Each structure stands twice: as structure tokens, then as C-alpha cells.
Amino acid sequence: MDYKTAGVDIEAGYRSVELMKQYVKGTMRPEVLGGIGGFSGAFSLEKIKQMEKPVLLSGTDGVGTKIQLAFLMDKHDTVGIDCVAMCVNDVVCAGAEPLFFLDYIACGKNYPEKIAAIVKGVAEGCKQAGAALVGGETAEHPGLMPEGEYDLAGFAVGVAEEKDLITGANIKPGDVLVGIASSGVHSNGFSLIRKVFAVTKETLSVYHDELGATLGETLLTPTRIYVKALQAVKAAGVTVKGCSHITGGGFYENIPRMLPDGMSAKVKKGSFETPPVFALLQKTGGLEEKMMYNTYNMGIGMMLAVDADQADRTVEALREAGEKAWIVGETVDGGHEVLFA
Numbered sequence: 001m002d003y004k005t006a007g008v009d010i011e012a013g014y015r016s017v018e019l020m021k022q023y024v025k026g027t028m029r030p031e032v033l034g035g036i037g038g039f040s041g042a043f044s045l046e047k048i049k050q051m052e053k054p055v056l057l058s059g060t061d062g063v064g065t066k067i068q069l070a071f072l073m074d075k076h077d078t079v080g081i082d083c084v085a086m087c088v089n090d091v092v093c094a095g096a097e098p099l100f101f102l103d104y105i106a107c108g109k110n111y112p113e114k115i116a117a118i119v120k121g122v123a124e125g126c127k128q129a130g131a132a133l134v135g136g137e138t139a140e141h142p143g144l145m146p147e148g149e150y151d152l153a154g155f156a157v158g159v160a161e162e163k164d165l166i167t168g169a170n171i172k173p174g175d176v177l178v179g180i181a182s183s184g185v186h187s188n189g190f191s192l193i194r195k196v197f198a199v200t201k202e203t204l205s206v207y208h209d210e211l212g213a214t215l216g217e218t219l220l221t222p223t224r225i226y227v228k229a230l231q232a233v234k235a236a237g238v239t240v241k242g243c244s245h246i247t248g249g250g251f252y253e254n255i256p257r258m259l260p261d262g263m264s265a266k267v268k269k270g271s272f273e274t275p276p277v278f279a280l281l282q283k284t285g286g287l288e289e290k291m292m293y294n295t296y297n298m299g300i301g302m303m304l305a306v307d308a309d310q311a312d313r314t315v316e317a318l319r320e321a322g323e324k325a326w327i328v329g330e331t332v333d334g335g336h337e338v339l340f341a
Helices: 010-025 064-073 079-093 112-129 190-196 215-219 227-235 250-258 276-285 289-295 308-320
Strands: 054-062 097-107 132-140 150-161 176-181 242-245 263-267 300-306 325-333 338-340
Touching: 010 112, 010 132, 054 079, 064 079, 064 150, 064 190, 064 215, 079 097, 079 112, 079 150, 079 227, 079 242, 079 300, 097 112, 097 227, 112 132, 112 150, 112 227, 176 308, 190 276, 227 300, 227 308, 242 250, 250 263, 250 289, 250 300, 250 338, 276 289, 300 308, 300 325, 308 325
Parallel strands: 097 132, 263 338
Antiparallel strands: 054 150, 097 150, 176 300, 176 325, 242 300, 263 325
């Protein structure tokens, strides 16, 4: 009897690390100290020391049940982008610059090429966010997880000047809401999606004219990362007063999180593009419109609140940065809720 017979292949672990090194190297920042494969990731604080009042911000999240689509399609190089996005988008909401990221992969059996593909996606997400992938862990759980399955989670750390934190405290009636387009469903609401579409390898392979792709390709589209978008807005001289990452809970839960007490958000329907996957989902599942807005991003992955006289500049900066963006509403006095006009 040995460890490999018990279900843990140490040699496969070594090979996984070797295969992923090429991807990890591409995420390095000057602040990263040491090489790849140590017991911890080292990150210099020399630049942070030059800030007036630096504040560290952190976020942790996973990919959720969207990961089952990766199993069925045997495509593992994009869910890592989702994992990074779910963490760094939360951090950037507070006005932070992501610094570094760590991932955690739990698997039933370590297939080195599959693990490397997952980390390839994580590294791509880190490059999009400008964050260094300074470490991670791959844990083999034989007997606890099926051999062909895995789970993926991550952890991001960012920094911001205290005076630049986005808190929502200064939002007032008449401020303008600017929505930044999502890339689709992102990484929320997949438990419902899997029920509506009875997700199988066969149903994911079906081409839908209205999607211009198969269902699987559409649903597995990675979550958009908004770090550079927010940096472009800041570089344009705009003060973002509030910022909401539209994740699980959709509009109704997430937009109020950026609003002070006694303030509501009025969103104008039809003011932004809604990807066709949402119409297909609603029609196929017979879902009520309120449920859709209470579960999904409906085409807006990030919502900003800015002064009315900075709204056009915000949209222009976002579009120059390669984002689709629209003025979608305003803030009003009210009971800390989302209203639709």
C-alpha cells in the first residue's frame, strides 16, 4: 500500500506544477519576490509605503455550479477567468487596484493537463486584472469527489488610497447611473439555468440562431473583468461615487449595496442592451421578469453612480477603453430599493 494506491498521485502533482509555470510567469509584477513553487507568495510593499493612507482590500469567491458545464464540455481553460473576475470585480468596486491573487483547486483526481488548463485561465484572468498570481493549491480528494470533477475558488488582495475609496456615502438624488455591459450570464444563477435547460452534453451542443453559438459556448463565456474599465474612468478625471458588481441577486440585491440609507435607484428599462441568452432563458423556463432581474445581471455587469455633469464623460471613457456603456437611470430619494421606469 502506498499514497498513490490510496488515491493521491504525488508525481501528478509535480507535473501539474511544471505545466502551469509557463502561465503563472506571465502574471508577474515587479513587486513579486522569489520564484514559483515556494510555501508562500512574497509581495513587496515598497510602492505601497509611498501612498498617503493605503488601505488593503480583499475578496474571495468561486465559480459556483457553472463549473459543471466545463465538466460536460471538457473545456477547462475559461473557468479560471471567472474565478479571478468574481474576486477582483468585488475589490475594484471599492476603488482598489488588484495586486495579487491565489487560487485553490480541489479535485477528485489530479490530471496534470486539466489542472494546467484551469490555471491557464486563472493566469489569463490575472493578466486582464493586472494582478500577479503569486500562489495556489491543488488538493486531491479521492473518495470525497468524483475523479473527473473539481472545484475552484480564489482570493484577491488590492490596495487603494483611503481618500479614493468608493463608499457610496456621498451619493445624492439626481446622480446618474452608468451601466457597463456584461459578457453574458457571468457566474451566477447556474443552478436555475441547469434546471431550465436540463443541461447535458447534448443540450449544450445545440446551436441557437438567436445566440449565434451553441448553448454551451454562450453559457461558458467568461465573466468580464472590469479593472481596466474603472481605471479608465478614474484616469478621465471622473469621481465614482458608488459602484456595484451585479452578481447573484441581480439588480434588486446588488444595486442597493452601493446606496446610502434613504436613497433608491431608478433604472430605465430599454436603456441598455440585454444579451439574447436572457430572453431564451426566460422564455424556456417561463420565468417572471422580476425573477430575472433578481437573479441575473441582464446585461449590466457593473453599475456606477456619478455626478450628472460627469455622466457623459464616464460613458465616453468606458467606450474608449473598449467597453459598452450606457446611462441607465438615476438616484432618487426613497426606501433603499431599485425602481424601474
